[in-house]
Amino acid sequence: MTTSAPVIGVVGNDVPRQLLLAVGGHPHRLTGSWEGDIDPVAQQLLGATDVAVTRLLTELREEARAVDGLVVCNDSQAHLRLFYVLRATAPELPLHLLDMPRDDSEPARRFARFQLEALAAFCSGLTGRALDDASLADAAVVEAALGDALRRLRVRRRADPPQCSGAGALDAILDAARLAPSEAVSRIDAAQTSVPAGVTRVHMTGSSHPDAAFYRELERDGRCVVVSEDHDTGDAAWLGPAASGATVAEVIEGLIDAHFERVTTSATATSADRVALTREVAQAAGADVVAAVVRDLDEGPLWDLADQRAALEGRPLISVRVTPGAETESARELVRGLVGPAVPA
Amino acid sequence: MSGARTAGASRLESAAAATAFQKEWFLRLAERARAGEPIALANADAPHELLRALGIPYVVNQWWSSIISAKRAGPASLAAVAAQGMPDDSRQYDVLPLGAQDLGDTDAPWGGLPEPRFAIAERSGDVTHKIFERWGRRPGTETFLLSRTAAVPAPAGWWDRVAHDWEDVFGAARIDLLEGEIRMLAATLEQRVGRALDHGRLAEIMALANEQAEWNRRTRDLLAAARPLPVAVTDIIPAVMVPQWHRGTAWAVEAARRLHDEVARRIDEGHAVHDGERRRLMWIGRGLWSDLDMYRSFQEEFGAVFVWSMYLAIAADGYARYGDDPKRALAARFVGLTDLLYVPPMSSSWYVKEALAHGVDGVVHLVADDTPAPGVITSALEERGIPVLEIRASNADPRATGDVRERIAGFVRERVPAAR
Ligand code: SF4
Ligand code: SF4
Numbered sequence: 068m069t070t071s072a073p074v075i076g077v078v079g080n081d082v083p084r085q086l087l088l089a090v091g092g093h094p095h096r097l098t099g100s101w102e103g104d105i106d107p108v109a110q111q112l113l114g115a116t117d118v119a120v121t122r123l124l125t126e127l128r129e130e131a132r133a134v135d136g137l138v139v140c141n142d143s144q145a146h147l148r149l150f151y152v153l154r155a156t157a158p159e160l161p162l163h164l165l166d167m168p169r170d171d172s173e174p175a176r177r178f179a180r181f182q183l184e185a186l187a188a189f190c191s192g193l194t195g196r197a198l199d200d201a202s203l204a205d206a207a208v209v210e211a212a213l214g215d216a217l218r219r220l221r222v223r224r225r226a227d228p229p230q231c232s233g234a235g236a237l238d239a240i241l242d243a244a245r246l247a248p249s250e251a252v253s254r255i256d257a258a259q260t261s262v263p264a265g266v267t268r269v270h271m272t273g274s275s276h277p278d279a280a281f282y283r284e285l286e287r288d289g290r291c292v293v294v295s296e297d298h299d300t301g302d303a304a305w306l307g308p309a310a311s312g313a314t315v316a317e318v319i320e321g322l323i324d325a326h327f328e329r330v331t332t333s334a335t336a337t338s339a340d341r342v343a344l345t346r347e348v349a350q351a352a353g354a355d356v357v358a359a360v361v362r363d364l365d366e367g368p369l370w371d372l373a374d375q376r377a378a379l380e381g382r383p384l385i386s387v388r389v390t391p392g393a394e395t396e397s398a399r400e401l402v403r404g405l406v407g408p409a410v411p412a
Numbered sequence: 413m414s415g416a417r418t419a420g421a422s423r424l425e426s427a428a429a430a431t432a433f434q435k436e437w438f439l440r441l442a443e444r445a446r447a448g449e450p451i452a453l454a455n456a457d458a459p460h461e462l463l464r465a466l467g468i469p470y471v472v473n474q475w476w477s478s479i480i481s482a483k484r485a486g487p488a489s490l491a492a493v494a495a496q497g498m499p500d501d502s503r504q505y506d507v508l509p510l511g512a513q514d515l516g517d518t519d520a521p522w523g524g525l526p527e528p529r530f531a532i533a534e535r536s537g538d539v540t541h542k543i544f545e546r547w548g549r550r551p552g553t554e555t556f557l558l559s560r561t562a563a564v565p566a567p568a569g570w571w572d573r574v575a576h577d578w579e580d581v582f583g584a585a586r587i588d589l590l591e592g593e594i595r596m597l598a599a600t601l602e603q604r605v606g607r608a609l610d611h612g613r614l615a616e617i618m619a620l621a622n623e624q625a626e627w628n629r630r631t632r633d634l635l636a637a638a639r640p641l642p643v644a645v646t647d648i649i650p651a652v653m654v655p656q657w658h659r660g661t662a663w664a665v666e667a668a669r670r671l672h673d674e675v676a677r678r679i680d681e682g683h684a685v686h687d688g689e690r691r692r693l694m695w696i697g698r699g700l701w702s703d704l705d706m707y708r709s710f711q712e713e714f715g716a717v718f719v720w721s722m723y724l725a726i727a728a729d730g731y732a733r734y735g736d737d738p739k740r741a742l743a744a745r746f747v748g749l750t751d752l753l754y755v756p757p758m759s760s761s762w763y764v765k766e767a768l769a770h771g772v773d774g775v776v777h778l779v780a781d782d783t784p785a786p787g788v789i790t791s792a793l794e795e796r797g798i799p800v801l802e803i804r805a806s807n808a809d810p811r812a813t814g815d816v817r818e819r820i821a822g823f824v825r826e827r828v829p830a831a832r
Contacts, residue, residue: 112787114779115804141562144538148784150562155756155788166562169535174592175559181585334538337545364781366502367538373497 072247073193074133078123078149079140080275080299080332081167083322085309086187087138088206088248091194095134096244098277098300099123101394112152117145117365118391119277124149127157136161136193138186142299143334143367163189169335171327179323203318207309209248214307216255217243221302224294225352228264233271233293234282235260237301241278244306251306262292267406270354271296272345272375273386274362275332281360281389284398290406295352297344299332333367342374349382356405359386360397424647426671430654433663435522441469442526450529450605453509453547455540457750458532458558459594459742461621461660465614466601468530472657476525477508483521485512498546503539503782510546527552530601534558536750537782556600558593561586563751568761570752575622575732578744591743598739614738617660621745624659625732627668628652632728634675635719636769640689642678645721646707649699652724659731690715690830694767696722696789697778706817714824715832720770726753729762754784760792767798774828775800776820799827 072093077084087094099119109124127137137160139150150164165186168175187198196202220239223230231239239258243251269291275298276282282293297303308329310321330336330344349357357379361368369388376384385404389397445451452463452470463470480489486504489511494500498507509525517524531547533540535557548555565583567573574581598609631652635643651671655664693710695718700706710716730752735741752758767775775793777800779786790800801823803816 108787111790111802112785114783114786115781144782144784147562151755151785152788154566155760155785164562164564166564168559168561168589169541170557170559172593172596174589174596177592178559178561178585178589335541338542339545365538366499367542369499369502370539370542372499376497 073135075190075193076134076137077140077244078137079142079146079165080303080305081140081142081165081326082138082186082305083183083308083310083325084306085203085206085210085318085322086183086198087190088210089198089202090187090191091196091202092190093247094244096241096300096304097123097126097134097137098241098275099126100277101280105391112156113145113148115364116148117143117274117362119274119362119365120145120149122277124152127153127160136163136189138163138165138189140164141166142332143365145365161189161193167326169331175327176323179326180319183319183322198315200314200318203315204311207311207318210307210309213243213248213251213255214309216252217302217307220255220258221295223259227353228266229262229268229292229294230260231258232260232262232282232286233269233296234279234286236293237276237279237282237296240301240304240306244300244304263289267291268294268353268355269405270294270345270349270352270357270382271301271360272298272341272357272371273333273359273368274298274365274389275300276360281394281398284395285358285402285405288402291402293358294354295348297330297341297348302348303330303332303344305329333371334365335367338371338374341371342378345371345375346378349379354382357382357384358401358405359384360401361386361388363388363390424643424651424671424674426651426667426674427647429670430651430667433667434654434657437658438471438522441471442523444469445526445528451526452530452532453525453528453553454531455506455533455536455544457534457536457560457746459597459746460657461614461617461738461742461745462594462598462601462609463532464617464660466598466605466607466609468601468605470532471525471528473506473509473533475653475657476512477505479521480508480512485515485519485521488512488515488519503537503543506540507543510543513550529553529604531555532558532597534560534746536560554604556597558597559589561589561747563748563755563758566751566755566758568757570758571729571762571765574730574752575625576734578733578735578741582744582748586747587740587743590747591740594739594743611738614742618733618738618741620662620665621660622732622734623665624655624668625727625730627665627672628724629728629732631668631672631675632724634672634679635724636766636771638679639771640684640686641692641717641719642683642685643675644685644707645695645718646699646704649721649723652727656727686711686715686717688715689717690832691773691824691828692717692719692771692831693824693828694718694720694763694770694772694775695778696763696775697783698780699723700778700816703816706820709817710820710824713821714828715830716774716824716828718776720766720772722753725766756785756788756792760789763789764792764796764798767793768796771831772798773831774798774824776823777802779804799823801827 075092084094099122103122106125308325312318454470456474489508490500492511492514533544535541655667658664733741733745
C-alpha cells in the first residue's frame, strides 16, 4: 500500500490528514530546510520570503514529480506566495490551496466546510477513490494511533532526565509526517536517546523548524536539550487528530471543530493565544528557559515576543533572529545565551 | 495657459483642493471624537462603506500613516513601537499609527488621532491582525477582524467583468464568507452605537462609489490616450486617493469629476509635463514617498516621464460593483481587491494591459517585502517586450532606497530606447 498510494505533498499545518488517508492518499509533509541551496530563480519568483520556503521552492523546481499532487495551506504569507508562484509557473503539477478561516463563526464554518470538501475532492482526483464512511473510520483509527505515539514521545521528552533529545524528537516527528501511518508509529516509538541529568531544559518557540539541524547544533555539546516546542513542525504539528462520525458530513464537522480549537501558527493566531500556549507547554515540560528562534522575513513570531517576555514569569526568554547563511552561528550564540557564562564550555 | 504647450504645468487644482479638504476634514473629525463621538480606525481594505452608512466617521490606517511619515513623526512613532517590545522593522507602514498614539498631542501630526472606539481590518499577511490585536487592547478600543481569503479562483482579464460579474470573478464561497462577516460586524456596530443600518442608505453609498469609479475610469482612459503626458503622476495620486478615502459621498464623486474635467482641459490646451517626451515609464508598486522629486528627475537627460501609477488605475478598474444587494456587493468590492494588484495572473495580466494602453516603454517595479510573487509580474511584462527594473525596497524606508535614482538612470540608459 505504501508504495502504490499516490503521494500528496503537504505544505503548512492545516491539513486534516484523515481526509487524505481516507481516499487512499499518502500525505507527505514538505518543509524545506535550514541550510539547503537557494535557486536564484526561486528567489526572484518569490521575492522577500522566509528562506525555508525559498529552499522548498528550489527543491520543488528540481523534482516536482516526487509528489503526485501538492496541497499548500494558506497559513502564512510565505506559503501563500509559494502557492501563487507554483500556480503561475508549474502548470503540470496538480496543486490545491487549503484556505482555512481563522475566527470561528457561522460563515467561517460554512467556508471551512467548503474548503475541506474541496480538499477531499482534489485528493480523490489524485487517488481515484471517493470519501466514504468506512474509509474515514479506518483513517481515524490509524491517525489516532499516531496521536497516541506522539503522546508517548511527549512523556519521554518531559521526563527528567529526558529520554529523547530534541533533535531526535524533531527528526521523528518530521519523518512521521512523511511515512505511512503504521511506519510512523514505529518511527515515533523508536525515538529514544539518553540525555544526562542536569542539562539545561529548553522550550523552543518562534519560527517552525524545517529540519532538525538547528536543534542538533543547539544540543551538540550536551549543555542544552530541547524538551518541548510550540512551533508547527514539532510538537504542534497537526498529526494525530481525527474525527469520528456516522457520516462524511459529521466527520467534516468534527474536523472543523478540531481546527478551531487548536492554537495555530504565529502567522495566523493571536499573540494572546500563542503566548498562552508557550507558557502552558513550557510549564508542563519543566523547561528552564524559553528560546525564540525567528527566521528573517518570518514576521509573525516577532510580534509575539513582547507578550511572551511578559507572560513567562520566572522563565527567561532568549531570542535570536536568524539570517540566511548564519544558522549555525545563531545556534551557537543561542547556546551561549541559554547556558550562561557560568557553565564552562 | 494659452493653448500653446505649457511645460512643467502648475499643480492640479484638484490635487490642491483635495489635500486642503483632507486636513479640514480630519480636524473636524478629531473635534467630534474629542467631544465623545465614536470613530473608527479602518485598514485600507476594510469595508468603509458600512461605517459610512452607519454614520461612524473613520480614519484609514494607511492614510494616517502617510501623514505621520510626511510630517516626519515616523521615527518617533517607530521608537514608541519598539519601546513596547515590538519590532520596528516589520510592517512599518501599518504600525506607524499605533506608535503615534503614544506621541502626545503636540508631537503627533495635526494634534493626533483621538482614540478610536473601533479598529477594523481584514487579516492580510502575517502581521496586520497582530497590530490590530494591539489596538484592541487599548482602553476604549474594540477590534474587529474580517477574513482575507486567498485568490482562488484567479481569472486573467478580470477588468472587463468585475463590476458586474463579480460572483464569478471571485467565487461565491469567498463572497459568502465576507458578506456573512460584514453582516455580523454590522449587527455588532448597530448595537454599540445604538443605530440601525439603513439599507437604502448603504445602497446609495454604493451607487455613489460606483459613480466615482466611473469618473476615474474616464480619467484613466484620457491619460492613457494622451500624448504627451498632460499631468504629473505625483499630482494625480493625491487627487484620486483623497476622494477614495471619502468613497460613497457626493463630495468624492464631485472631486473625481473635477479631476476628470481638469485633465480633459489640460489635454485640450496641449499641456505637457515635459516638452521633449521621448520615453514613457510605468511605476509599479507603492509610491516612493521619501523622494517625490525623483519622479521628475529623468526628464531633462532622458526625456523620460512616469505616466502611470496603480492608484488611479486601480481606482478606475478595481472598485465598481453593481448589484441589488448592497452588502453582498460591498463584500465583493473588498474580497479580492488587493489580489487584483498583487496576485498573478490577475496582477500580471492587468499590468500588461495597462502598459500597452499607456504606450509604456519601460517599467520600474518597486518590490516591497510584502509583494507576493513579484517575479511573475516582471516576466509577464518582459515577455511582451517591455523592459522591467525590479527594485527591492520598502517605500517607507529611505535607507533602503538611497540609490534608486542612479539605478533608474542606468536602466533607462541601457534598456529603454527612446521611442519618439
Ligand atoms: S497601497 Fe496597497 S497596501 Fe497600501 S493601502 Fe493601498 S492597497 Fe493597501
Ligand atoms: S495615497 Fe499618497 S497622497 Fe494619498 S493620502 Fe496616501 S500618501 Fe497621501
